[in-house]
Amino acid sequence: MNPPSLFQSARAGLWHLRTNGLPGLVEWQRRQESLTEVRTALWHFRQGGPSELLLWQMRRTKVTPAVEPPKPKALELANRVDFEPYEPREVGPRRPDITAAVILDDFTADAFSHEWNIIRLRRDDWVSQMKGQKIDVLFVESAWHGNGDQWARLIGKQRSYSPELRDLVVWCRASGIPTVFWNKEDPPHYADFVGSAGLFDLVLTTDSNKIPKYREDLGHDAVAVMPFAAQTEIHSPARNGVERDVRGVAFGGMYFAHKFPQRRDQMKLLLGGAIDAEKKTGDRLEIFSRYLGEIEKYQFPGELGEHVVGSLSYDRMLRAYRAYEVFLNVNTVTNSPTMCARRLFEITACGTSVVTTPSAAVREYFAEDEILMASSRKQAENHLRSLVQSPELRDRMVHRAQRKIWDRHTYAHRAEAILEQLVPDKHRPLTTPRVSVLVPTVRPQQLEHIAQMVGQQKGVEIQLILLTHGFDPSTDDMALMRDVAGVEVVQHTVAADRSLGYMLNEGAAIADGSVLSKMDDDDYYGPQYLKDLLRAKFHSRADVVGKAAHYMHLANRDIILRRQPDQEHRFVDGIIGPTITADRQVFLDHPFGDRTRGEDSTFLKDVRAAGGVIYSADRFNFCQLRGRQKHTWKVHDEAFLATGRVEGFGDPIAHVTV
Numbered sequence: 001m002n003p004p005s006l007f008q009s010a011r012a013g014l015w016h017l018r019t020n021g022l023p024g025l026v027e028w029q030r031r032q033e034s035l036t037e038v039r040t041a042l043w044h045f046r047q048g049g050p051s052e053l054l055l056w057q058m059r060r061t062k063v064t065p066a067v068e069p070p071k072p073k074a075l076e077l078a079n080r081v082d083f084e085p086y087e088p089r090e091v092g093p094r095r096p097d098i099t100a101a102v103i104l105d106d107f108t109a110d111a112f113s114h115e116w117n118i119i120r121l122r123r124d125d126w127v128s129q130m131k132g133q134k135i136d137v138l139f140v141e142s143a144w145h146g147n148g149d150q151w152a153r154l155i156g157k158q159r160s161y162s163p164e165l166r167d168l169v170v171w172c173r174a175s176g177i178p179t180v181f182w183n184k185e186d187p188p189h190y191a192d193f194v195g196s197a198g199l200f201d202l203v204l205t206t207d208s209n210k211i212p213k214y215r216e217d218l219g220h221d222a223v224a225v226m227p228f229a230a231q232t233e234i235h236s237p238a239r240n241g242v243e244r245d246v247r248g249v250a251f252g253g254m255y256f257a258h259k260f261p262q263r264r265d266q267m268k269l270l271l272g273g274a275i276d277a278e279k280k281t282g283d284r285l286e287i288f289s290r291y292l293g294e295i296e297k298y299q300f301p302g303e304l305g306e307h308v309v310g311s312l313s314y315d316r317m318l319r320a321y322r323a324y325e326v327f328l329n330v331n332t333v334t335n336s337p338t339m340c341a342r343r344l345f346e347i348t349a350c351g352t353s354v355v356t357t358p359s360a361a362v363r364e365y366f367a368e369d370e371i372l373m374a375s376s377r378k379q380a381e382n383h384l385r386s387l388v389q390s391p392e393l394r395d396r397m398v399h400r401a402q403r404k405i406w407d408r409h410t411y412a413h414r415a416e417a418i419l420e421q422l423v424p425d426k427h428r429p430l431t432t433p434r435v436s437v438l439v440p441t442v443r444p445q446q447l448e449h450i451a452q453m454v455g456q457q458k459g460v461e462i463q464l465i466l467l468t469h470g471f472d473p474s475t476d477d478m479a480l481m482r483d484v485a486g487v488e489v490v491q492h493t494v495a496a497d498r499s500l501g502y503m504l505n506e507g508a509a510i511a512d513g514s515v516l517s518k519m520d521d522d523d524y525y526g527p528q529y530l531k532d533l534l535r536a537k538f539h540s541r542a543d544v545v546g547k548a549a550h551y552m553h554l555a556n557r558d559i560i561l562r563r564q565p566d567q568e569h570r571f572v573d574g575i576i577g578p579t580i581t582a583d584r585q586v587f588l589d590h591p592f593g594d595r596t597r598g599e600d601s602t603f604l605k606d607v608r609a610a611g612g613v614i615y616s617a618d619r620f621n622f623c624q625l626r627g628r629q630k631h632t633w634k635v636h637d638e639a640f641l642a643t644g645r646v647e648g649f650g651d652p653i654a655h656v657t658v
Contacts, residue, residue, distance in 0.1 A: 081286055081309040086242075086318035088233045091541060093117055094412055098419070098426060101130055101177070102139045103146040103155065103165075107314065107342070108184070111231040112139070115415040120147045123154070126168060130175075137422055138172045138179040140165070140200070142186075142193040156192040161199055169199040178202070178422040182226055186210045187333060194218075202421055207339040226417065227361075228342035229409045230349035232539040234318065237351035237402065237569040238615070242322045244351065245391070248283030249274050249384055251328040252317055252343075254290045255304070257297040266330040266357040271304055273380025274328060280381075283325065283388040288312045321350040325394065326387050331359035338364065344371065345409055348401045349539075351569065353394045355383045365409065370401035396658050399618055403528075406535040430538075435460050435530055436513030436584070440467040440494075440503045441521040447477055450521050451484035459531040462487045465507040470496025501592035501599035508587040516587050518600075520578035524553075526621030526657040533581045533617060542615035544582040544607055546575035549619040552644060553652040554637045555627030560652045561644035562619065572616045574604050579622060586612070620658040 091114070098116040102109060112118055116136075119129055140146075143155050154162040172179050181200040183193045186207040197203045198218045204226035205211065214223040251271060256264060274285040285307045291298040292311040300308050312320055321327065327347045333339045340361035347354050348371065355372045356362055362373060372387070374380035387394050412430060420427040439450050447466075454464050464487055466473075472493050473481070482489050492510060494503045508516055515537075517530060537545045548567035553560055577600030590606040592599040604614060626637065648655050 077308070077310060079309055081247075081288075083312065083316045083319040083323065085313070085315035086234075086322075087315075088114075088236075091233060094541075095415065095428070098136050098415075099134060100137045100139045101126070101133075101135050101172075103143055103151050104139070104141050105143045105145055106148075108141050108143075108182075109147070110234060111229070111411045112415065114231055114233040115411055121150070121168070122147070123150045123164060127171065130171075135172075135175075135177050136426060137418065138169070138177055138200075139182070139418070140179070140196075141182040142184055142189065142196075155196055156189070157195050158191055160195040162196075165196055166199060173201075180204060180418055180422055182206075183210075184228070186339065187336060202418075204418075207333070207336040209336055209338075222421075224417075224421065225338050226414055227338050227365075227409070228340070228345055229411045229414050230345040230405050231411045232349070232406075232541075235321075235346045235349035236539060237349065238540065238571060239322075239351075239569045240571050242319065244322055245325050247286065247324045248281075248388060249278070249285045249326045249328065250288065250320060250324040251285070252288040252290070252312065252320070253330065255298060255300045257299075257301065260332060262334065263330055263332050267304075269377040270328055270330060270355070270357050270374055270380050271307075273374060273377045274384055275303060275307070276377065276381040277384040277388070281385055281388050283384075286324075288317070288320070318350070321347050321352055324352055325391075326353045326355055326384060329354055329356040331357055331362070333361075334359045336361055340365070345405055348398060349405050349410075351398055351402075353387050353398055355380060355387070366401050366404060370397055370404065372397075396620075399620060399658050403532070403535065406539055410539070412538075432460055432531070432534060433515045434463065434513040435515045435517055435534070435581075436463040436465050436507075436511030437517050437519050437530075438465050438467065438504055438507040438511065439519045439521055440469060440500060440507070442469040442471075443521060444468075444471055444473065444477065446521040447473060447481055448484060450519075451481040451489075453519065453523075453525040454487060455485040456527045457525070457530045458527045460534065462530070463511065463513050464489045465511050466491045467503045467507050468493045469498070469500075469503060470494070499594050499599070500596040501594050501602075504587075504592045504599065508584065508591075511584060514584055515581065516584050517581040518578060520624075523578050523625055524623040524653065524656070526653075528658070529621040530581075532621060533579070536615060536617035537581065540571070540615040540617075541613075542571070543586055543612035544575070544580060544604065544614045545617055546579035546581055546614075547619065547622055548572050548575045548616035550576060550579070551619060551623040551647075551652060551656045552640060553623055553625050553627075554640060555625065556637060558649050559641070559646055560623075560648040560650070560655055561640060562647045563640070563644040565619070565645060567616050568619050570616050572614055573608060574601065575614060575616050576600075576624075578624070580604070582607075620656060623652045623656045625652075 093113065094115050096117060099119065100116045101119045101121050103121055109118065109120065121129055140155065143151060145152050146155055154164050169179055179200040180202040181197045182204040183197060184206050185193060186205045187210055190210055194217055201222060203214055203218065203223045205214065206227055208225040211223050211225065215221055255267065271285065278285050286309045287300060287304065287307045289300055289308050289311050292308065299305060329341050329343055331340055337360050340359050344354060344356065355374055358373055358375055362371060372383040374383050416427055416430055437454055441450065454462060464485055466489055468491060473491060478491060490510060492506060494506060519525060533545050549564045551560060552563055580600060586607065590603055593602040607614065
């Protein structure tokens with residue numbers, strides 16, 4: 001006789017509850033499962049009654065009900081919205097020298113698979129998976145369905161742990177493999193996972209407020225905070241094959257009619273504000289419900305329900321993140337300085353604006369000019385109206401917020417933080433490389449401008465390689481340059497009959513920065529220009545980065561142009577010469593042609609021919625200045641106007657600088 005299914009067990013539990021009350025349920029559960037499971041079941045019953053208990057059983061086990069569930073409402077939606085799955089690039093892990101044995105839910109496994117080689121342990125034969133392997137770390141998280149349900153219900157045990165998990169950790173300790181546990185469910189599920197956490201060498205939590213409690217309960221200090229982050233290979237602003245800003249405002253998540261009243265109030269003000277804004281802007285709110293068509297108490301009610309357009313799997317949601325002008329976020333946890341929804345990092349990294357309800361953590365990570373926070377329905381309406389009507393505002397806010405992510409909040413940072421604490425000899429800090437800036441010039445009068453542009457760069461150690469074409473600067477000129485630039489200046493004179501390509505190769509040979517960046521002597525480079533390109537190099541993992549989309553100022557008409565706007569945040573065939581940036585070795589492996597025109601194009605063509613990848617970053621913090629001096633180009637302003645978009649008039653500096 002076959003044993004009852006888990007769904008049948010859940011129904012049996014409800015029968016005992018209705019027939020004999022809580023004592024009857026407890027007695028039955030004692031015969032079926034451990035006391036810790038009883039406590040969890042009772043908690044869910046008290047929170048939401050029999051239907052909540054049933055949903056908890058189904059969610060933890062991913063069973064298929066023996067009886068047919070209600071027909072999903074998604075099939076009845078006339079206005080259903082769907083997206084194709086987002087497919088990340090197929091690239092290897094950033095640290096292929098690190099191998100981690102893991103028990104993770106899908107989101108975290110996908111994120112860390114781009115950082116390390118990971119071995120997803122199977123419950124029944126993990127020993128054979130690990131024997132003979134050089135395992136650097138065992139990484140386990142607070143997983144409900146770890147490794148595709150291989151470890152379902154074996155990680156979360158109310159203030160206890162499963163024998164299966166204990167045996168794994170003991171084996172790793174005997175084998176000299178350090179272990180780390182990450183409770184990403186703190187603070188609400190602290191009790192569910194603290195028992196398992198106590199088995200591990202290092203415990204990480206999403207809520208810094210819980211650190212003292214962990215130390216008290218576990219009796220050691222090896223506890224630290226590890227917030228959520230973005231994975232640059234999954235949550236990327238790259239627009240290749242992705243339609244952007246084609247829809248208005250979206251929200252994805254769950255509705256709870258029976259619990260979490262604070263979250264429900266947040267949704268009312270935020271989604272209500274979106275509906276109010278929709279009436280004035282025409283940008284429709286579209287809601288993706290996580291439990292569409294299932295138990296009634298999880299369905300969006302009334303006016304909100306009218307805006308439900310479907311339900312999306314995570315790979316489809318990744319494409320949705322990029323398709324909307326604005327995404328909305330609510331926070332179940334509001335008083336933690338470190339715990340907030342992971343989608344804040346993910347959506348922002350994808351390049352979409354976010355409006356969120358209040359949370360202490362949001363302002364710890366992002367400033368007011370990066371992510372907007374709404375404390376009332378009217379404020380939510382105003383925020384959304386301003387964003388959907390102003391692409392320039394959206395782009396600038398997202399750009400500032402992304403800087404925070406690339407600098408501090410990627411899974412590369414999280415992976416290195418784990419290594420630093422567990423295996424410090426294998427830790428590889430994420431540092432900003434030293435940059436050698438190559439600036440060729442035939443004009444002595446431009447020396448001060450060059451020094452000013454290089455000197456105002458922030459957050460980067462710079463070596464200026466000044467390549468003077470047919471002239472030797474005076475001692476006073478060089479002293480002034482060093483004083484204005486405030487960086488190391490290496491001056492190298494090249495004969496007047498030598499080509500520009502020859503000059504650049506000479507500069508690459510004498511430079512000592514690990515990254516080289518080519519600049520022109522008469523363009524504008526904002527203070528964050530170089531650091532932003534290094535950020536783009538980091539998140540794109542491209543061989544060459546620079547700008548195809550860019551600004552240009554036509555001084556004769558005082559016009560600010562935006563050129564090649566569709567080439568922003570894309571893997572491309574080419575970028576403009578004055579922004580070419582790459583590892584020094586790339587410049588040495590692909591020398592410029594011995595020519596004065598077209599040397600940039602041939603360099604980029606050679607990189608592509610060798611299998612290299614070129615990425616066009618954002619349009620900000622750079623402007624080609626046409627008309628101040630006689631330029632080597634022979635293109636008239638009319639040609640630029642015909643191929644660009646007029647964005648303004650007057651001084652371009654304030655407009656292009658972010």
